[in-house]
Amino acid sequence: MAEKKRLLQILDLIKMLPRTNCKECGYPTCMAFATHVLREGVIPGKCPYSESEDLAFIEQSLVDQGADSAYPEHLFSARKFVQGKIKDYDFSLDADKIGARLVDDKDGPYLIVNLCERLYRVDKEQVAPLDGGEHDLWEHILLYNYVAEAGGRALTGNWVPMESLPGSLAKRKVFVSGCEEKIATAYSGHPELLRKALKELKADFPDLESNAEVAAVFYPLPKIPFQLLFWDADLEDGFSAQVKILFDETVLDYLDIESLVFLGENCAQRFEGLRS
Numbered sequence: 299m300a301e302k303k304r305l306l307q308i309l310d311l312i313k314m315l316p317r318t319n320c321k322e323c324g325y326p327t328c329m330a331f332a333t334h335v336l337r338e339g340v341i342p343g344k345c346p347y348s349e350s351e352d353l354a355f356i357e358q359s360l361v362d363q364g365a366d367s368a369y370p371e372h373l374f375s376a377r378k379f380v381q382g383k384i385k386d387y388d389f390s391l392d393a394d395k396i397g398a399r400l401v402d403d404k405d406g407p408y409l410i411v412n413l414c415e416r417l418y419r420v421d422k423e424q425v426a427p428l429d430g431g432e433h434d435l436w437e438h439i440l441l442y443n444y445v446a447e448a449g450g451r452a453l454t455g456n457w458v459p460m461e462s463l464p465g466s467l468a469k470r471k472v473f474v475s476g477c478e479e480k481i482a483t484a485y486s487g488h489p490e491l492l493r494k495a496l497k498e499l500k501a502d503f504p505d506l507e508s509n510a511e512v513a514a515v516f517y518p519l520p521k522i523p524f525q526l527l528f529w530d531a532d533l534e535d536g537f538s539a540q541v542k543i544l545f546d547e548t549v550l551d552y553l554d555i556e557s558l559v560f561l562g563e564n565c566a567q568r569f570e571g572l573r574s
């Protein structure tokens with residue numbers, strides 16, 4: 299997976315629209331139109347009042363955020379594919395296995411899943427954070443994959459590095475640069491801030507028999523613990539700060555390797571946000 303770029307957000311898009319809610323695009327409001335452009339692949343040019351340079355910028359941003367592919371349609375079809383995996387899924391059977399909360403109300407059933415201490419609603423039609431904030435297609439794909447895998451063996455408490463996981467050869471480098479190095483860089487010289495950030499993520503600090511300066515366990519997804527080890531920079535000896543993430547040996551029962559890499563990138567972004 300290529301490095302994830304900052305995605306165009308709904309507010310960015312709204313600022314470029316006339317905000318008259320004239321409905322000529324077929325949507326009741328400019329907000330609804332912007333949401334469908336970003337979440338459903340609606341063509342931005344359907345608003346006849348957009349400035350041509352704004353349209354060009356929006357389209358280029360959507361192309362840029364395609365990551366591995368040139369066009370966002372790739373992401374939309376990827377989401378449709380993983381969404382299809384849970385088409386016949388019985389939420390009530392597997393919610394417990396993945397640590398999700400089952401809700402069965404007038405809109406239900408659906409699942410509430412905790413991703414990096416942010417709660418998301420996952421149903422067969424959509425994924426959305428309960429706080430109503432920004433979210434993106436990568437998160438949709440990640441959460442649908444997590445739900446679709448439907449768990450497996452109980453966690454064993456045996457920690458393993460990514461390089462020992464089957465199929466990780468091509469992914470290890472991306473995980474190091476997109477997750478471990480980013481966290482290490484953000485907290486170099488500030489282990490106390492890393493501990494603070496980990497507490498925000500409800501981490502435990504068990505005695506892990508490690509010489510790391512910070513050693514913690516947190517759960518970016520309910521059944522996927524990360525053991526984070528941090529060694530601060532040693533300027534005298536010329537060592538830069540390092541982070542190592544270990545996984546429970548059952549991790550691939552809960553998420554495929556590609557999604558696991560993205561989960562690491564998502565965590566790194568969260569840590570960077572908590573640092574600033």
Ligand code: SF4
Nearest residue numbers: 319320321323328345
């Ligand atoms: S056509 Fe443009 S201005 Fe009118 S509602 Fe749609 S997005 Fe807003």
